[in-house]
Amino acid sequence: MTTSRSTAPHRRFHFISGLPRSGxxxxxxILQQNPRFTAGMSGPVAGLVTSLLHEMSGKNEFSVFIDNNQRTRMLRGLIEDFYADVKTPVVFDTNRAWCSKLPLLATLFPDSKVIACVRNLSWIIDSVERVVRQNALEPSIIFNHQSGGTVYSRTNGLAGPDGLVGFAYDALKDAYYGDQAEGRLILVSYENLTAQPERTLSALYGFLGETPYRHDLNHLTFDAQAYDRRANTPGLHNIRPAVRPLERRTILPPELFQRFSRDSFWTDPQRMRAGVIVL
Structure with missing residues (x-):
């Protein structure tokens, strides 16, 4: 017999968001090694929530029959039902859009936390450019710009307000400076996660209120080949089996690399937001 949501054990939801190509x-x-946790790559739940939210808004003539209590139950139910077959007590759903929805998440799941992965924007652009060049024969469908043209036009498309990087960056600032950030939002930098993974995970577990777990940081696995093939971007979600910092030279022209050098606001003491943890 299928277990209904009303009789299912309490499950805690957290959300992974932030910038693309940031870990x-x-x-x-790493988190899915913990038997208490379910975690994965960016998925469809945030898009489903956005669509349902719009359909229950004033754009629909029948919205007069829907009150906020019903909206809350249906949106919460959508997320809970999506993970109804999951057995773990803690679920991490991943999507860059969650940073733009902190007030909604605070309403639906008051005890939830949002982990925002961040990285120097110049290296994010560099990473995306590497993906484009590695798949020169199969233009990716994940970018809101033409993969043809030049590195300059690709960068402008990525950094625009509707671009892969630009939207996520604006959403991150929206969350960081918003009223719901304190005690709910934590920023995890790619640089610290790869250079000091044990220390970063220890702080993250403390923030989540979870018992520390000994992760095997030398034997990581993650299979996203089907999605990457569907997106015409083989290797997009590949990870190395061991967590290590990677030193390399940028493939971006110098002026492009310098263009974003001052945009890492989370590292600027004068722009840091009190009450928001930055790892």
Whole structure:
């Protein structure tokens, strides 16, 4: 017999968001080693929530029959039902859009936390450019810009307000400076996650209120080949089996690399937000 949501054990939801190419897949691969946790790459739940939210808004003539209590139950139920077959007591859902929805998440799941993965924007652009060049024969469908053209046009498309990086960056600032950030939002930098994984995970577990777990940081696995093939971007979510910092030279022209050098606001003491943890 199928277990209904009303009789299912209490499950705690957390959300992974932040900037692209900043370690969210790596973090999910680490967290899913814990038998208490379910975590994965960016999925469809945030998009489903957004669509349902819009359908219950004033754009629909029948919205007069829907009150906020019903909206809350249906949106919460959508997320809970999506993970109804999951057995673990803690679920991490990943999507860059969650940073733009902190007030909604605070309403639906008051005890939830949002982990925002961040990284120097110049290295994010560099990482995306590497993906584009590695798949020169199969233009990716995940970018809101033409993969043809030049590195300059690709960068402008990525950094625009509707671009892969630009939207996520604006959403991150929206969350960081918003009223719900204190005690709910934590920023995990890619640089610290790869260079000091044990220390970063220890702080993250403390923030989540979870008992520390001994992760095997030398034997990580994560299989996203089917999605990457569907997106015409083989290797997009590949992770190395061991957590290590990677030293390399940028493939971006110098002026492009310098263009984003001052955008890591989370490292600027004068721009840091009190009450928000930055790892």
């Amino acid at each position: 969210s897949t790596l973090l999910a691969a």
